[in-house]
Amino acid sequence: MSEGKLIVITGPSGVGKGTLVRSLLQKYPDLYFSISATTRSPREGEIHGKDYFFLSIEEFKQKIEGGEFLEWAQYASNYYGTPRQNIETQINQGKTVILEIEVIGANLIKESFPSALRIFILPPSLEELEKRLKERNTDTEAVIIKRLNRAKEELMFRDQFDVKIVNDDLEIAFELLEKAIFK
Ligand code: 5GP
Secondary structure, three states: OOOOOEEEEEOOOOOOHHHHHHHHHHHOOOOEEOOOEEOOOOOOOOOEOOOEEEOOHHHHHHHHHOOOEEEEEEEOOEEEEEEHHHHHHHHHOOOOEEEEOOHHHHHHHHHHOOOOEEEEEEOOOHHHHHHHHHHHOOOOHHHHHHHHHHHHHHHOOHHHOOEEEEOOOHHHHHHHHHHHHHO
16 A cells, blocks of 8 residues: 655644635545644633644643654644644545644644745735635634734745645635546
């Protein structure tokens, strides 16, 4: 059996990467989506083991020390990390694995997993990103400001990625994503 591949999808919060990934998983059920761990509190409707593994800071730090993450990063005062074990198992079984993570962790993947395809989703503009974060209605004003400031830093890394896709029109962005993954 041939080895699977690792696809890393990143971009600022609110850019629509979650929507793109959901469409991808719906259309291609054979893809394996990696569920991350986080110390952030669950949002309404989020389920432990489905959306994230919600951990305490102590539990998360233990896993860092145990080398259990392929990558991890701090984001808007919380920790987020990709559990290593499932990913390696799935890839060895020939599966294509999808990670949806923030930019610093996505950039680090090239060290632990050089063959990964790393895709950066860009907003049409910062103004549009702010509008989407506000419309999404999942975060407080203070958190939105943190996320926007972080977005400005994240956008500076865009040229270090293999593929860049502007999410202006969702359908076009999805087609470009499909092409990048299945070309
Ligand atoms: P949210 O709190 O909105 O669910 O996620 C905040 C950010 O953390 C998003 O950009 C999301 O893609 C990213 N993220 C989710 N899981 C991981 C992970 O395992 N590692 C890293 N580095 N970022 C993650």
